[in-house]
Structures are given as C-alpha cells and as structure tokens.
Amino acid sequence: MKSERIWNFSSGPTCIPLPVLKKAQADLLNYKGTGMSVLELSHRGKPFKEIWNNVREGFKKYLNIPETHKVMLIQDDASMQFAAIPMNFLAGKSVANYLITGHWSEACIEDAEVYCKVNKVCPSPPKPICSITPLEKWHVDPKGAYLHYCSNETGDGIMLYDFPYEVLPENMPLICDMSSDLGSRQIDISKFGVIYAGVQKNFGCPGVTVLIIRKDLLDKSTVLPITPSAYNYPLIQESDNEMYNTPVTWSCYITELCLDYMNEQGIKYYENLSIERSKLLYDFIDNSQGYYISRVDPKFRSRNNVIFHLSKGEEITKKFIEESELEGFSGLQGFKTIGGIRASIYNAMPIEGVHKLIEFMKKFMNENK
Ligand SMILES: *Cc1c(COP(=O)(O)O)cnc(C)c1O
Numbered sequence: 001m002k003s004e005r006i007w008n009f010s011s012g013p014t015c016i017p018l019p020v021l022k023k024a025q026a027d028l029l030n031y032k033g034t035g036m037s038v039l040e041l042s043h044r045g046k047p048f049k050e051i052w053n054n055v056r057e058g059f060k061k062y063l064n065i066p067e068t069h070k071v072m073l074i075q076d077d078a079s080m081q082f083a084a085i086p087m088n089f090l091a092g093k094s095v096a097n098y099l100i101t102g103h104w105s106e107a108c109i110e111d112a113e114v115y116c117k118v119n120k121v122c123p124s125p126p127k128p129i130c131s132i133t134p135l136e137k138w139h140v141d142p143k144g145a146y147l148h149y150c151s152n153e154t155g156d157g158i159m160l161y162d163f164p165y166e167v168l169p170e171n172m173p174l175i176c177d178m179s180s181d182l183g184s185r186q187i188d189i190s191k192f193g194v195i196y197a198g199v200q201k202n203f204g205c206p207g208v209t210v211l212i213i214r215k216d217l218l219d220k221s222t223v224l225p226i227t228p229s230a231y232n233y234p235l236i237q238e239s240d241n242e243m244y245n246t247p248v249t250w251s252c253y254i255t256e257l258c259l260d261y262m263n264e265q266g267i268k269y270y271e272n273l274s275i276e277r278s279k280l281l282y283d284f285i286d287n288s289q290g291y292y293i294s295r296v297d298p299k300f301r302s303r304n305n306v307i308f309h310l311s312k313g314e315e316i317t318k319k320f321i322e323e324s325e326l327e328g329f330s331g332l333q334g335f336k337t338i339g340g341i342r343a344s345i346y347n348a349m350p351i352e353g354v355h356k357l358i359e360f361m362k363k364f365m366n367e368n369k
Contacts, residue, residue: 014344097172151177207252293311
C-alpha cells in the first residue's frame with residue numbers, strides 16, 4: 001500500500017502530469033455543467049465534439065503539423081496499425097519495405113506479411129540488438145508501396161534520431177511507428193507519409209492511437225477490400241466529423257488535457273527536458289566504473305527508454321528492482337527479452353524523478369559492492 005504518489009518509470013501506460021489528473025478529478029462527476037461525467041457523455045453531443053476537435057487542434061499546434069497532413073484519432077492500440085497500415089497504404093502494390101531495428105519494428109512484420117510481401121530493408125540484427133545496421137547493408141525495394149520503421153524501440157532502448165532520407169526512392173511514403181517518442185522531440189512532419197502512436201506514452205492513457213497522414217495517401221480506391229470499415233481510413237474521413245463510430249471518449253479527454261498542459265510550454269521545452277533527463281542517467285551509468293552498463297551504441301541511445309544492466313548479474317538485478325519498489329519507484333523491470341533495468345522517461349516525468357532515481361542507484365551501488 002502506498003500513501004503517496006510514486007515515481008513511475010513504466011514503459012506505458014505511465015505517469016500523467018499531476019495537474020491533468022487533478023483537473024480530471026475535479027471534472028469527474030459534472031463536466032462543464034453538463035450534469036454528467038465525461039464517461040457518460042454522448043460522442044455525438046456538443047460537449048464531446050468540442051473535446052474531439054480540441055484534441056486534433058492540440059496535436060496540430062504541439063507538433064506543428066502542416067496543412068498537407070491530417071490528424072486522425074483511432075480507437076485502438078498501436079499494434080492494430082501493424083495490419084491497418086498495409087490494408088490502407090499498399091496502394092495497389094504487393095511489396096512493402098520494413099526496417100528492423102528492434103522488437104517493435106520486427107513484431108509488425110508478422111502482421112504485414114498477411115497482406116503483402118515484406119522486403120526486410122536489412123537482415124535481422126543479432127540479439128541483443130545494440131545498434132542500427134549500417135546503411136551499406138540496407139536494401140530498399142523500389143517497387144515497395146512504402147517504407148516502415150520505428151523511430152524509438154521502446155524495448156531495446158534504441159532511437160533513430162534522424163531517418164536517412166537519402167535511401168528513400170522518390171515518391172515512396174515513409175511510415176513510422178512513433179509510439180514512444182512522438183511529442184518528445186521536434187520532427188519535420190512533411191517528411192512523412194504516415195506517423196502513428198498510441199497515446200499512452202507521451203499523451204495520456206491507453207485507448208486512442210493518433211495518426212498523422214499525408215492527405216493524398218488517403219485513397220478509397222486502393223484500400224484492401226478485406227479492410228474492416230472501422231479501419232478504413234478514407235471511409236472514416238467521410239464520416240460525420242471524421243468520427244466513424246464511438247471513440248474511446250475518456251482517452252480522448254485525457255489527451256486533450258495533456259495537450260493543453262504541454263502546449264503551455266511547447267515541444268522545444270519537452271525536447272530539452274528529454275535530452276537533459278537522459279543525459280543525467282547515461283552519464284551516471286557511464287561513470288559508475290562498470291557497475292551499471294549500457295550496451296546500446298551511444299549514437300543510438302534512446303532518450304525515452306534508458307536500458308542498463310548491473311554487471312553483478314541477475315540476483316543483484318532482482319534485488320535492485322525489489323528495493324526500488326520499496327523506495328517509491330515503479331516500472332523499472334527490463335523488457336522481457338532484454339532483461340536488466342529499463343527506465344522509461346516520457347514527457348510527464350519531472351527531472352526530479354531522475355535525480356531521485358540516480359540517488360537510489362548510487363546508494364544501491366555503495367551497499368552492494
Ligand atoms: C507501446 C508500443 C507499441 C504497442 O502499443 P499498444 O498500444 O500496446 O499496441 C508499438 N510500438 C511501439 C514503438 C511502442 O512503444
């Protein structure tokens with residue numbers, strides 16, 4: 001039993017800014033004088049429509065989304081996109097390019113292969129994955145409908161800061177799973193055909209996946225006929241207020257509050273915070289005389305998922321996790337296939353949480369030499 005809030009380093013769902021939770025609490029029983037909770041609002045009524053529109057406008061402002069692109073809110077988990085992407089964007093072609101950089105970019109291939117031939121841009125890297133396969137070894141099939149990649153591998157702790165656009169054949173859309181880094185750094189949206197992200201990492205609680213789609217890629221005539229209507233993106237576009245069926249209203253509402261909160265500072269602020277937080281941790285790890293080790297190539301170390309191991313082995317790692325939970329931390333257990341420790345530090349994690357974690361790591365190291 002905890003009587004206070006703790007430092008939540010979970011990979012997602014994860015912490016939400018306290019002012020957002022307090023606002024949601026205050027609004028819970030009677031939202032803006034409607035006499036009901038957001039949980040009870042009709043999705044076709046005016047109060048919810050306002051939330052729905054504010055979320056899309058909030059994303060446009062926060063991410064600086066150009067007029068060429070659309071923001072869509074889909075009620076599902078990001079994993080559903082692994083199938084929905086080929087269904088919607090094969091554009092009559094039978095091949096698609098997939099870059100493998102870790103767990104998530106590899107996981108989505110299984111679903112894609114049901115709908116098209118997958119060209120792996122590079123061979124699967126040896127496990128554990130610690131770096132990104134050098135460009136010389138990439139092969140992009142020019143007949144591919146698109147190139148799909150994941151900009152931040154949440155499980156492996158690998159971030160591809162900038163996609164090497166020069167490998168992309170002209171007119172081939174770039175599609176990116178940005179579930180765990182969208183909103184934590186500035187990106188040039190115009191370079192992308194489609195970006196998708198579940199909101200439960202940087203923008204709130206599970207339920208909604210945000211899609212940012214270049215408008216000309218929404219083509220009804222090339223959506224695969226087997227596509228369920230609820231995943232047919234051009235069809236959703238044509239629906240009243242671009243809402244095909246009942247959205248996850250609560251998740252939309254929390255995302256609205258998070259976007260309002262983050263738009264007060266803007267994305268540059270959160271990018272700097274993300275750089276600062278991760279640097280503190282990696283510097284501490286690198287200076288721990290080998291007690292803690294990061295195996296990830298420093299060129300590709302994730303700012304959002306800092307993964308490290310204790311050189312003393314598994315028993316001590318278990319002890320680290322148990323003690324961290326007693327000391328007011330949560331979610332530090334490493335990813336299932338990687339082990340070790342993973343500190344996920346998304347937008348809502350204050351820098352103070354990272355200072356506290358480092359203090360704990362220092363203390364643990366001294367007590368368990
Ligand atoms: C969390 C995550 C997913 C899966 O999200 P779900 O909403 O659980 O389906 C996919 N890709 C990346 C990069 C993630 O971090």
